[in-house]
Structures are given as structure tokens and as C-alpha cells.
């Protein structure tokens with residue numbers, strides 16, 4: 001049985017059009033899904049065994065903001081076992097179910113002094129600083145993926161409009177992927193700033209690459225949990241990330257749900 005077979009057997013009428021990846025501390029979004037059906041990753045062959053606390057590891061189907069969604073609650077990270085492609089099968093599975101666009105979320109450190117802990121940040125581009133790529137080993141010519149407009153301009157604009165309409169101040173900029181699992185040094189953060197990064201984190205970029213490989217459209221939001229290393233007074237830790245992300249989950253829920261309501265109204269067709 002493949003993961004797709006398991007899903008079709010358990011949720012025969014699943015017809016998600018948007019997939020979501022819920023990052024560290026952001027899993028509570030699944031509580032707002034209408035008619036939710038949960039399938040643990042452990043029941044889905046090839047889905048990752050997440051080792052990161054704050055990532056529960058299940059796939060959730062249902063309706064959010066009037067849109068049929070599939071939520072990946074918990075992701076695999078490159079730093080867990082050195083596999084940058086660990087999210088390939090989950091993304092391929094969602095694509096096979098009819099998903100057209102992925103809404104990726106994460107917890108991140110900020111290089112923007114005005115976007116401190118609790119601020120949402122719209123990712124408009126990225127820098128892959130990890131040296132890894134989920135398409136290493138792929139042999140088809142499809143591996144030469146163009147990464148201009150990887151963050152879909154129409155979906156990104158819709159996210160900006162949604163935030164404005166809800167009165168939420170939304171920072172934006174380039175997300176720089178560090179492999180982790182350690183946090184960055186202050187010197188690395190100074191370098192990231194010179195290179196144009198607005199935020200840093202340990203995820204998301206491999207998923208964006210895989211999505212573009214699979215021709216899935218992407219919109220991505222960070223929940224800033226801290227000013228990046230050397231910029232703030234708070235000691236960085238995973239506990240701190242989870243706790244601030246949990247506090248910001250309400251803002252993320254407003255943004256994600258508002259965005260999906262616009263999709264339901266056909267403001268951007270997928």
C-alpha cells in the first residue's frame with residue numbers, strides 16, 4: 001500500500017486544493033479545520049518520522065476558510081538525518097490528490113529590528129545557504145528548475161492584501177536557509193544581513209524547491225520567534241521558539257484563514 005492508497009481508503013472524498021505545512025509551534029491551526037480527519041504519518045508509508053518536538057506528525061484533511069485543505073502538521077528537516085528530500089513523498093502525494101498550491105509556514109529568526117518576536121513575515125525570496133538540495137540525485141532534466149518567482153507573485157500579493165485588510169502588519173523579505181540544528185553565530189547573522197536576508201531558519205527552502213519541481217505554487221509565511229543571534233537579549237533555544245510560535249499562532253491563523261477565504265471567493269484562481 002502506498003501513502004496515496006491509505007489516504008484514498010480512509011478519506012475517499014478528499015479533494016484538497018491547497019496544502020499547508022505547519023511549522024514549529026504552529027500545529028494548532030489544525031484545530032480550526034472543519035470536518036477534520038487526521039492520519040498519523042506513521043500510517044503513511046514513506047512519510048517522515050519527525051524527531052522534532054513541537055511537530056506532531058500527522059496529515060489533516062478538511063475545510064479551512066471555505067477551502068478544501070490538506071495539512072502536513074510537522075515536517076522533516078534536513079538536519080534530522082541529512083536528507084534534504086525528506087518531504088518529497090508527502091508533497092508528491094498531495095499533488096496526486098489534486099493540490100495546486102502549498103502554503104508553507106515556519107518559525108524563524110529576524111534580521112529586521114522592527115519585526116521582532118511574534119511578528120509574521122511574508123517570504124518573497126530565499127537564499128539557499130545550506131549547500132544541500134533536495135534534487136541532488138534526480139536524473140531527469142526536470143531537475144533544472146527555474147527559481148525566479150518561486151514564491152508565487154499573485155499568491156504573495158493576496159497574502160499582503162489579506163494582512164492589510166485584517167490590520168496586521170506584515171514584514172517581508174528574503175529567508176536564508178541554514179542547515180541547523182544549531183542556531184547561527186552572530187558573525188553568520190552579520191553575513192546574512194550583508195547578503196540581504198530578512199529572516200533565517202532551518203526549513204522551508206527544500207520544500208519550495210520540491211514544490212517548484214512538482215509545479216506546485218508556493219506562498220510562505222514565517223512567524224518570527226526571535227531577533228537573530230547577536231541582535232537581541234533573549235537566549236535562543238527550541239523551547240523559546242515553540243513558546244513564542246504558540247503565542248503567535250492566533251495571528252498566523254487569522255492570516256492563513258483570511259487568505260483561504262479569498263481563494264474560496266476566487267480572488268486568485270489556482
Ligand code: HPA
Pocket residue numbers: 107108109110183184200201202225226227228229236241
Ligand atoms: N535561527 C534559525 N532558525 C530559527 C531561529 C533562528 O534564529 N528562530 C526560529 N527558528
